Amino acid sequence: MKILTYPDERLKQVSQPVAQFDERLRTFVARLEETMRASPGGVGIAAPQVGCFQRIVIVDVSSRPKSANNGRLVLINPEILSWEGMATSREGCLSVPDYTGNVMRAERITVQACDELGSPREFLCNGFEARAVQHEIDHLDGLLFLDRLVSRRTDLFRRKRYGNRKSA
Amino acid sequence: MNRWYMLTVVGKDRPGIVAKVTTALFDGGCNLGEASMMRLGGSFTIMLMVELPEPAGVLQRLLEPVASSLGLQVHVDAIDGQLHHHREPDARISVYGADRAGIVARVTALLAEAGLHILELESHVAGSRESPLYIMHIEGYAGQGIDALRRVLERVKGEGIEVSLEPVETMIG
Ligand SMILES: [Zn+2]
Numbered sequence: 001m002k003i004l005t006y007p008d009e010r011l012k013q014v015s016q017p018v019a020q021f022d023e024r025l026r027t028f029v030a031r032l033e034e035t036m037r038a039s040p041g042g043v044g045i046a047a048p049q050v051g052c053f054q055r056i057v058i059v060d061v062s063s064r065p066k067s068a069n070n071g072r073l074v075l076i077n078p079e080i081l082s083w084e085g086m087a088t089s090r091e092g093c094l095s096v097p098d099y100t101g102n103v104m105r106a107e108r109i110t111v112q113a114c115d116e117l118g119s120p121r122e123f124l125c126n127g128f129e130a131r132a133v134q135h136e137i138d139h140l141d142g143l144l145f146l147d148r149l150v151s152r153r154t155d156l157f158r159r160k161r162y163g164n165r166k167s168a
Numbered sequence: 169m170n171r172w173y174m175l176t177v178v179g180k181d182r183p184g185i186v187a188k189v190t191t192a193l194f195d196g197g198c199n200l201g202e203a204s205m206m207r208l209g210g211s212f213t214i215m216l217m218v219e220l221p222e223p224a225g226v227l228q229r230l231l232e233p234v235a236s237s238l239g240l241q242v243h244v245d246a247i248d249g250q251l252h253h254h255r256e257p258d259a260r261i262s263v264y265g266a267d268r269a270g271i272v273a274r275v276t277a278l279l280a281e282a283g284l285h286i287l288e289l290e291s292h293v294a295g296s297r298e299s300p301l302y303i304m305h306i307e308g309y310a311g312q313g314i315d316a317l318r319r320v321l322e323r324v325k326g327e328g329i330e331v332s333l334e335p336v337e338t339m340i341g
Contacts, residue, residue: 044341059341090257092340098252100338128339135341
């Protein structure tokens with residue numbers, strides 16, 4: 001499927017919850033996943049990025065060495081239940097070519113969502129995976145990482161402080 | 169085909185310089201590319217990519233009124249204007265310590281030896297006049313891998329400089 005790129009205004013729109021967990025949904029999820037895997041470096045995708053305004057997200061960071069993860073995550077109607085810690089790190093987006101920037105995200109989150117069959121699930125996500133999940137859920141609310149950029153200078157000092165806290 | 173220039177403007181900092189310079193450029197038919205503006209030691213500095221289908225002298229003249237009214241030094245160089253080819257950093261290095269001569273040369277020479285291609289460098293002199301503190305922040309591309317950088321940085325330990333290195337892991341989604 002074709003990925004919408006900003007300044008396409010549709011990326012700023014809020015997506016609607018999925019109501020029907022049927023074969024059509026599962027076919028769509030499979031195609032969405034194919035699109036994500038065909039995108040160089042892409043570890044997550046949200047349905048609105050291909051012009052479908054439903055609350056569906058896929059994340060799979062298992063290709064990343066050294067980052068704990070839940071494998072292939074299909075999150076439908078996801079809700080973040082808790083956040084912990086904040087850290088700045090670099091993000092890019094399939095919908096914003098040729099730009100990456102620093103963004104603040106929670107380091108650890110608990111997320112609740114339905115799977116493709118409609119069964120409720122809960123996941124604990126850390127670090128790289130937690131960032132990916134937050135980035136994709138933002139897409140469902142019409143937010144891009146460009147809405148959350150922080151400057152490098154802020155980054156430098158904030159990170160120092162967190163570093164100290166960890167070692168204390 | 170249009171021409172790209174790197175425009176450098178330096179002067180005493182005061183509010184409104186960016187607006188006045190960019191308005192003069194816009195009114196003169198210029199298109200702007202990427203820019204970096206910093207206040208360094210009380211001076212205003214900006215480097216700005218400007219596209220204009222005219223010789224460099226035209227751009228220089230275009231800025232004369234605003235430059236003379238604000239006391240700005242203007243410098244123009246023709247460049248090969250590459251847009252849409254950002255290179256991603258994969259390493260971030262922070263350095264700080266008591267300010268002393270040679271600190272930047274020492275650290276950047278080691279990093280260059282280990283294959284670092286610096287994409288961004290920013291440094292500040294903080295602390296007080298009696299005991300100045302030097303802080304430097306570098307992002308770059310590790311041509312020989314992160315471990316090569318880690319190894320050379322080991323050598324400055326014990327020289328009174330704190331150096332930290334961490335990989336930049338860009339999440340794309
Ligand atoms: Zn994205």
